[in-house]
Amino acid sequence: MSPSHLVDDETTVNVARAALFAALTGAFALVSVTVPVTSIPFTLQVLGVFLAGILLGPVWGGAAMVLYLAAGAVGAPVFQGGSAGIGILLGGAPSFGYLWSFPLAAVVIGYLVHGSTEVRRPSSVSPARLVVAMVVGTIVIYAFGALGFMYVQDVGPEAAVLAGVVPFVPAEILKLLAALGIVRSDVLHAG
């Protein structure tokens, strides 16, 4: 076999990490935690998107989310609540807009955190910068999500925001705070 067919060492490590991150996001999709006060249950999928951008950077973080969608499309039970299938990505389920936004959100978060395609040590990034990146990422996810919801469910913007955005805002704030704690705790060396 010619050496050009072998995957080089750096790419191998990055492919393995991207795949593991995609699988972890899928495992997070099954973890249901209840927000105090509103008692709406939420899953940790979006935490996977935040961390993919922050820890893997814009290129491999985005790639990890593309793998997440590809694996879900061909039947890995990685979407919300362990669902799967290409029908969901083609507009078959209300979550369609949110899912398509994940790669873009990971790229945006990664780029805002690291400032370029080079991956810096995440714990050296200022908390303000992390928060701004995650807030922008969340806006990307929910903008796509609400548009997808309007399209799939044939409803107006008010109903889309009421059913697809408002119930999840408190949970997003919790995930953002948790992600901040994870990155600041500096137990991970992804660079």
Added chain:
Amino acid sequence: MTLVYEPGSTPAHRLDPRSKLLVQATFVAAAFVYTTPRGLLALSGLVAGMLAAARTSPLRSLWEFRVVLPVVLAAPILEGLTFGAPWFVLADAIGPALASVRVILVLLVTAAYVRTTPVRESRAVIQRSIPGRPGQFLGMGAAFVFRFLPVLQDDVARIRNAQRVRLGTERRVTERVRLLAVAALAHAFDRADTFALALQARCFAWNPTLPEVRFGPRDLPALALAAALAVAAVVGAT
């Protein structure tokens, strides 16, 4: 129980995965064009036939999509509600209600595919239909996700159990989520590095041997159905 492949020898199992993907894609297109009571009724008949060919129970499949269902039910209700009398406008809720039926039909078709198509075949289709490195990356990556998903789900479940027995559930939600994610990430990165080393040791290549996927005579009805759905969608849309 989540939606996964189950080995079997139903007519749907024997189809080429590409035929099944074509049927799914054209079905979604047709369902979007014919979101009317009559159109959805005809498509429901088609879905019943597909589920029968895959020996897949509609009720069990719907149960597997149960997390999606509350939103699907809420959408028409929210759209129908108004601030002030008459509080609920039925005419506004009809469009979203039909859309909800469409969502359920598409999910059932998807369930039939997932239940009858092994991962190796899906990977081969990705890699053969998307040319070059992107296709190879998506194919190998999707296969790795399948391989590691159960392992990481176990990791997460073990960490949550450990939290529970040590009264970790008494902590604040953000603290619980942070501890869970830190532990899960540490496991995932360890596994990724070990896995990368194992791949390097085995001459990890861009061009692995993939299972043969080939159209046969038994794919003809499925391809004809996909063609009919595509034509119907184009005719209906124009």
